[in-house]
Amino acid sequence: MNILIVDDHAVVREGYKALLNAMMPDCRIFDAENGAQTHRLLASSDIEILILDINLSNESGLVLAKIFLKRHPDLKIIFFSMFEDSVILHRAMQTGAMGYISKSSSPEILISAIKVVAKGQKYIERGLAVNLANQLLDTNVDIAAKLTKREFEIFIAIAMNKSRFDIADELGLSAKTVSNALTVIKRKLDAVPSQFSAIAAKHGYIGDAEFSASQSVSFVEKSEK
Known part of the structure; x- marks a missing residue:
């Protein structure tokens, strides 16, 4: 079985790669730090299971997962994240992923x-599954619950400083x-x-908040060109 670990921290990748090599010696373990590297490995290495971090540098694993699955429908994705919020978990599973576990797990x-x-079969870490069951009906827990899947994708793309034409x-x-959806998103989020x-960044969907925030102001300017 071929397994790919995607995380933007080299120490994390190397640590879990060593762990899996030791505990699952019959498997081949690959690693990637971003979406572009992941695309190349998925195209060349017959990856069966993708262990994907949600919060990559200037990329969202939630958006990438849907793209990966569209191109590789047999791929099985396990989200591996520091975020234990039930709404993020719910949104993650809506991408078509098969599993979700916390980085704090054993x-x-x-x-x-x-x-x-x-x-x-699907796998959600027990403690997270309990939280999801307890909070799933609360639609105000997180911004993602206020947006449709398409609106959420556009919101994330804008947050990563992409123009409406790129989106x-x-x-x-x-x-x-995209412009019409943006109008709806602004109203729903009051932002x-x-x-x-x-x-x-505050809700854990993208990486460094200060870098992203400093860049995102150009979206309106780029959109009008």
Whole structure:
């Protein structure tokens, strides 16, 4: 079985790669630090299980997961994140992922998740599953619950400083559709695009808040060109 670990911290990647090599010697373990490297490995290495961090540098694993699965429908994704919020978990599973575990979990939990998901079954760490069940009906827990899947994708793209034209091309939409969605997103979140990066970072959907926030102000300017 081929397993790919995607995390933007080299120490994390190397640590878990060594762990899996030791505990699952029959598997081949690969690693990548971003979406571009992941795309290349998925295309060349017959990856069966992808262990994906949600919060990558200037990228969201939640958005990447849907792209990966569209291109590789047989891929099994396990989200491996420091975030234990039930709404983030819910949004993660809506991408089509098969599992979700916390980075604070024991190595045995990770191994169990891989084995269960490899069989085609879903795996959510027990404590997180309980929190999800307790909070799932609260639609005000997180911004993601206020947006449709498409609106959320556009929100994240804007938070990462992409223009409406880039977003339209990436999602297969017209620029007008993106602009209309943006109007709805601003109303639902009561925020302007220049605030999206800080909001997304606060909720754990993208990386460094200060860097993203300093860049996002250009979205409106780029969109009008």
